[in-house]
Amino acid sequence: VKDAADLLQRAFAENDIALTVATEPAAQGNKPGIYLGHTKVAAASGVDFAKMEGWTYTFRVAGRNLIIAGNDQPDPIPLDRRRKREARLGGIPFLGTLKATTEFLYAYAGVRFLSPGEHGIGFLPTPVIFVPDDLDTTTRTYGKNVEISRSKDIYAIANGLEPSPGIVSNYGHYHHTVISAETHGQTNPEYFALRGGHRDTRGRHLCFSNATVRDLIYKKILEDCDTGYDTIELGQNDGFVPCSCDACHGLYGVEPTHSPTDLRSYLQDSAWGEKIWIMHRDIALRLKRDRPGKKLMMTAYSVTRHPPETFSAFPDNVLIQITHPTRESLKEWESVDVPGGFSAYTYTWGTFHVTGFTPIRAGTYIKELTNTLVDNRVRLIQNNGKPFAYGIEGINVYAFMRTMNAPGAKSLDELREEYIEAAYREAAGPMRSFYRKLHQRLEFMPEAMEYGYRRNRDPLLAFSSIYTPVLINALENQLSAAERVVKSPRARKRLEATRLEFDYLRRIVDTIHLYYAYLTKPNGASLALAVDAVEERNSWLTNLAKGKRKTGKLPSFSYRGVAQLKTNGRRLGVEPFSWNVDDMRTGSFLKQALESKRLAVKRATRAVDISADAWNKVPVHRLDKNRGETA
Numbered sequence: 001v002k003d004a005a006d007l008l009q010r011a012f013a014e015n016d017i018a019l020t021v022a023t024e025p026a027a028q029g030n031k032p033g034i035y036l037g038h039t040k041v042a043a044a045s046g047v048d049f050a051k052m053e054g055w056t057y058t059f060r061v062a063g064r065n066l067i068i069a070g071n072d073q074p075d076p077i078p079l080d081r082r083r084k085r086e087a088r089l090g091g092i093p094f095l096g097t098l099k100a101t102t103e104f105l106y107a108y109a110g111v112r113f114l115s116p117g118e119h120g121i122g123f124l125p126t127p128v129i130f131v132p133d134d135l136d137t138t139t140r141t142y143g144k145n146v147e148i149s150r151s152k153d154i155y156a157i158a159n160g161l162e163p164s165p166g167i168v169s170n171y172g173h174y175h176h177t178v179i180s181a182e183t184h185g186q187t188n189p190e191y192f193a194l195r196g197g198h199r200d201t202r203g204r205h206l207c208f209s210n211a212t213v214r215d216l217i218y219k220k221i222l223e224d225c226d227t228g229y230d231t232i233e234l235g236q237n238d239g240f241v242p243c244s245c246d247a248c249h250g251l252y253g254v255e256p257t258h259s260p261t262d263l264r265s266y267l268q269d270s271a272w273g274e275k276i277w278i279m280h281r282d283i284a285l286r287l288k289r290d291r292p293g294k295k296l297m298m299t300a301y302s303v304t305r306h307p308p309e310t311f312s313a314f315p316d317n318v319l320i321q322i323t324h325p326t327r328e329s330l331k332e333w334e335s336v337d338v339p340g341g342f343s344a345y346t347y348t349w350g351t352f353h354v355t356g357f358t359p360i361r362a363g364t365y366i367k368e369l370t371n372t373l374v375d376n377r378v379r380l381i382q383n384n385g386k387p388f389a390y391g392i393e394g395i396n397v398y399a400f401m402r403t404m405n406a407p408g409a410k411s412l413d414e415l416r417e418e419y420i421e422a423a424y425r426e427a428a429g430p431m432r433s434f435y436r437k438l439h440q441r442l443e444f445m446p447e448a449m450e451y452g453y454r455r456n457r458d459p460l461l462a463f464s465s466i467y468t469p470v471l472i473n474a475l476e477n478q479l480s481a482a483e484r485v486v487k488s489p490r491a492r493k494r495l496e497a498t499r500l501e502f503d504y505l506r507r508i509v510d511t512i513h514l515y516y517a518y519l520t521k522p523n524g525a526s527l528a529l530a531v532d533a534v535e536e537r538n539s540w541l542t543n544l545a546k547g548k549r550k551t552g553k554l555p556s557f558s559y560r561g562v563a564q565l566k567t568n569g570r571r572l573g574v575e576p577f578s579w580n581v582d583d584m585r586t587g588s589f590l591k592q593a594l595e596s597k598r599l600a601v602k603r604a605t606r607a608v609d610i611s612a613d614a615w616n617k618v619p620v621h622r623l624d625k626n627r628g629e630t631a
Contacts, residue, residue, distance in 0.1 A: 350385015
């Protein structure tokens, strides 16, 4: 509640309105007030806190007073049962009054929560804050975020990714938390998948035909429920590998149609997914009997990405978590009764993409994703990766989050315009053009990622096909124009972050184009330009990584170590970015490349064998390793 009061006071101060913060006993009863949280005034006006659950909050005008109150409850899970990171953050409480305050300020005081960090809140001039006399609303929002580290992040809370403290989440997987090499590898090899004629206790894949394995999974689910969790995310381990024992082959009467000799097809045989669906459904039926009200969130992923075929209904204590949610993937489930509804596991951002820390999504992608989730009544979202570039890509992150916070309240275009006006103020004009040009080109990013990386495994192609020199120069012109006209200190800080992230992108793209120029015209001059670009980028990234965390800029990839910055997350560890520039400069390779040399080969007048005397008269030419790679 104190954070809510500080935020309210700050917002009013931005409009030259002094707001005194006091505890309820110290409040002056003869003056109108804004009462935050569980106050006597709120209770006397009829706010029923006992009925509040989750992220419920209320706005109510009572006489001359305004009540802003929400469900404020401590973490329902004991801290000693939380992960260390979660416990270190104080757990995951419900902060309903803080959520309510952000919604009030957004609706009535022109406050925009644009990004995380010190300069992430935008305050639009609102000299008169008008609240209707009959204001009386109660809203129940849904925790849509299971990214635990953001549990108290006001940016996430304000924009609709309130944490869900009652969910056990391991990013789609659960089995490894029950049985692992560390817990059972030495004592119970029979729990593990049979691979190549022996039990692979070093891996994380299990023998599902072993009844004890299934019982241990169920026992762990019961323990989590009794700890206080409401929903347990249930999914097979990542990179699923089936057990090849005879009992697993025929488990539940569903047999693979592919032979183990056809390894790839055998691993992806639909029978394995069907077995897992049946096993998980049986667990759900047991849970419904033993722990009424508790739920399982089953992951539709990998071998379980398609719906089951041997049954057509799940019990009502099951949610299905759709990975890579699209209209097509959700349509598959129309023939299956899932009364518990759906959640989504998205891959919208993340360094596992070839784009790494650079922009990845066009506005049309965000629009289609949000429409798909809203149309299918998806209320819980788990993001596999998080955004990093809140300057250059913050506009789409904001539009996505605000849409999911209040579906249908504003269109994507309205939210994008709202972001530009609040974030860049006087520089809104050129930045509007900047984003228009950028996102027109990002429309091609899915194709660039597909052909440039997934198929050809060429990350350079994904960048060069999107960011042509013409586009980069056009973006530079608009960004420079914005820097010339910006005046607001906060807008200037946001522009600095956008500049930093754009310069990071440009150094990648310029290096690639100069490298291509060298491949096109492989001579000393073109190689020198490419080497200079790699060296300059490395130096810039080193200085960036050495910078202090509290720089006054928006949170971004700039806090990453230099090694990860050089590979742009993980996908750019290739030539020319992998060049050892120091070796190339100190060695003979670059020196010889810069020299104009000609190798003349005389035609032999007769057949030459290896022992011929003619070899003694051939001039010596040294062959160096090519383009800085290891010989």
